[in-house]
Amino acid sequence: MHALFRWHRRLGLIAALGVISGTLSGVLHTSMSAFQAKPATLDAVTRLLANSGEQPVASVLKQNGIARIAELNVLRWQDRLWYQVRPPQAAGRIYLDARSGKTLADGDRLYAEHLARAYLNDPASKIVSAQLVTDFSDEYPRVNRLLPVWRVAFDRPDAMRVYVDTGSGKLGSLVDRTKTFSATAFTWLHRWSWLRSPIPAARVMVLSILLAATLAVTIVGLYLYVTRWRQASRQLGLRRVHRLGGLMLSAAALTFAASALYHLWQGEVRGDPASRLRAPETVIDSARIATHPLRVENGAANPWRRISLAVVGTEPYWRFDPASQAGHRVHHHGGGPEKPAPVARYHAVSNLQSLMHGDAERARAIALAVAPGAKIVATTPVTRFHGEYGFVFKRLPVQRVMLDNGRAIYVDTANGVIAAAIDGADRIEGWTFAYLHKMEWLVPIMGKVGRDIVVASVSALLLAFVVTGLIQYRRQRNSLRREQTPD
Numbered sequence: 001m002h003a004l005f006r007w008h009r010r011l012g013l014i015a016a017l018g019v020i021s022g023t024l025s026g027v028l029h030t031s032m033s034a035f036q037a038k039p040a041t042l043d044a045v046t047r048l049l050a051n052s053g054e055q056p057v058a059s060v061l062k063q064n065g066i067a068r069i070a071e072l073n074v075l076r077w078q079d080r081l082w083y084q085v086r087p088p089q090a091a092g093r094i095y096l097d098a099r100s101g102k103t104l105a106d107g108d109r110l111y112a113e114h115l116a117r118a119y120l121n122d123p124a125s126k127i128v129s130a131q132l133v134t135d136f137s138d139e140y141p142r143v144n145r146l147l148p149v150w151r152v153a154f155d156r157p158d159a160m161r162v163y164v165d166t167g168s169g170k171l172g173s174l175v176d177r178t179k180t181f182s183a184t185a186f187t188w189l190h191r192w193s194w195l196r197s198p199i200p201a202a203r204v205m206v207l208s209i210l211l212a213a214t215l216a217v218t219i220v221g222l223y224l225y226v227t228r229w230r231q232a233s234r235q236l237g238l239r240r241v242h243r244l245g246g247l248m249l250s251a252a253a254l255t256f257a258a259s260a261l262y263h264l265w266q267g268e269v270r271g272d273p274a275s276r277l278r279a280p281e282t283v284i285d286s287a288r289i290a291t292h293p294l295r296v297e298n299g300a301a302n303p304w305r306r307i308s309l310a311v312v313g314t315e316p317y318w319r320f321d322p323a324s325q326a327g328h329r330v331h332h333h334g335g336g337p338e339k340p341a342p343v344a345r346y347h348a349v350s351n352l353q354s355l356m357h358g359d360a361e362r363a364r365a366i367a368l369a370v371a372p373g374a375k376i377v378a379t380t381p382v383t384r385f386h387g388e389y390g391f392v393f394k395r396l397p398v399q400r401v402m403l404d405n406g407r408a409i410y411v412d413t414a415n416g417v418i419a420a421a422i423d424g425a426d427r428i429e430g431w432t433f434a435y436l437h438k439m440e441w442l443v444p445i446m447g448k449v450g451r452d453i454v455v456a457s458v459s460a461l462l463l464a465f466v467v468t469g470l471i472q473y474r475r476q477r478n479s480l481r482r483e484q485t486p487d
Contacts, residue, residue, distance in 0.1 A: 018210030025190035026459035040121030045169035074307035112150030116162035259437035363399030
């Protein structure tokens with residue numbers, strides 16, 4: 001029994017480092033959403049109303065000598081319509097005036113600056129820089145999902161940087177001084193990102209040791225309490241506070257540590273499945289564009305958010321994105337009925353023939369392109385974050401394509417990209433991390449703010465519990481030294 005006490009103390013010293021860093025960053029993380037900058041609007045894209053006098057798309061492309069395109073959007077900006085074109089294998093986009101056909105010099109940067117000002121509702125602050133970002137970084141991590149994006153930095157007291165995707169018009173992230181500090185502190189304390197270099201495996205091994213020590217010291221502590229509770233002193237003191245605190249917080253310590261260890265190794269071994277399943281880039285010959293989308297629908301009666309060129313299989317279509325679609329990009333959590341998303345409309349580029357269930361057809365085509373040989377079981381629209389498709393995946397609405405091998409592929413049909421790819425192992429890990437580590441089961445009961453308060457409170461109590469253990473250990477050490485010191 002004395003040996004168990006010794007191991008409990010030794011393991012506690014190892015686990016204390018991980019628990020202190022984890023609980024401090026846990027409290028910090030739950031407060032980040034409350035204090036981080038909020039956009040002035042949920043969607044900065046101007047609604048699309050057709051004017052008179054626009055040239056057909058094919059004529060403008062021919063005028064500018066553009067023979068092949070990978071992406072084409074029709075958008076409204078500066079009170080005029082533009083054809084936004086991305087050439088194959090390019091990150092930036094070209095802007096063609098729909099009336100004159102002329103190219104706007106540096107158009108992608110200028111449109112990015114426009115979107116950034118709209119999301120901030122800041123028409124006056126000076127822009128310090130605007131850079132096209134093609135890789136994730138510490139300031140703009142992988143959790144933001146969107147790439148490539150423009151990083152627009154403002155000369156403001158908060159040193160605001162706005163990340164925007166000019167193709168979809170979506171906001172990637174708002175980063176100010178407060179978020180820079182909190183995000184850096186979180187990655188250093190919670191993920192130990194500073195250990196990634198020069199030995200990447202060192203971070204995984206160190207965190208694994210700390211988490212395993214936390215599990216072991218909690219289990220040993222529970223065993224000691226159960227076997228010795230009758231002999232334990234009933235006098236209220238630091239030792240009893242530590243015992244009772246450990247008993248009450250043992251479930252939280254076990255679930256936090258176990259789910260974190262599982263998440264760590266699952267992420268290292270498998271990575272992000274969606275990052276390995278990229279929808280193939282579709283390249284279209286400009287000569288195939290024989291119709292004009294602005295003559296298909298009556299934009300004055302039913303304004304569109306965006307018109308884009310979408311390939312379904314091998315056939316190109318004009319995709320009309322409903323203006324009300326933006327409301328479904330809000331971060332929905334938890335319960336409640338699934339709300340039907342506004343329906344995008346598809347018209348064949350060759351003859352303007354309408355395609356029924358265009359989003360589902362496109363999602364199925366993309367899913368089969370990245371999972372050849374699989375069979376599709378079902379395709380369903382998803383308009384809120386819940387279950388296996390949580391907030392971490394960012395994109396809404398999406399189509400869920402269920403395959404016969406048990407894998408679900410979520411497709412953002414508006415942009416033709418894979419939002420998530422989830423199989424059985426991902427579901428288990430996602431459930432444990434969401435419900436055991438992040439306590440998502442509390443969101444339907446008390447909302448996200450209430451959940452954050454509970455998580456922060458439990459983290460603070462765990463921190464206090466560890467501190468009492470360290471104080472008790474130091475007292476015991478000092479007492480032992482005094483006993484061993486000769487008079």
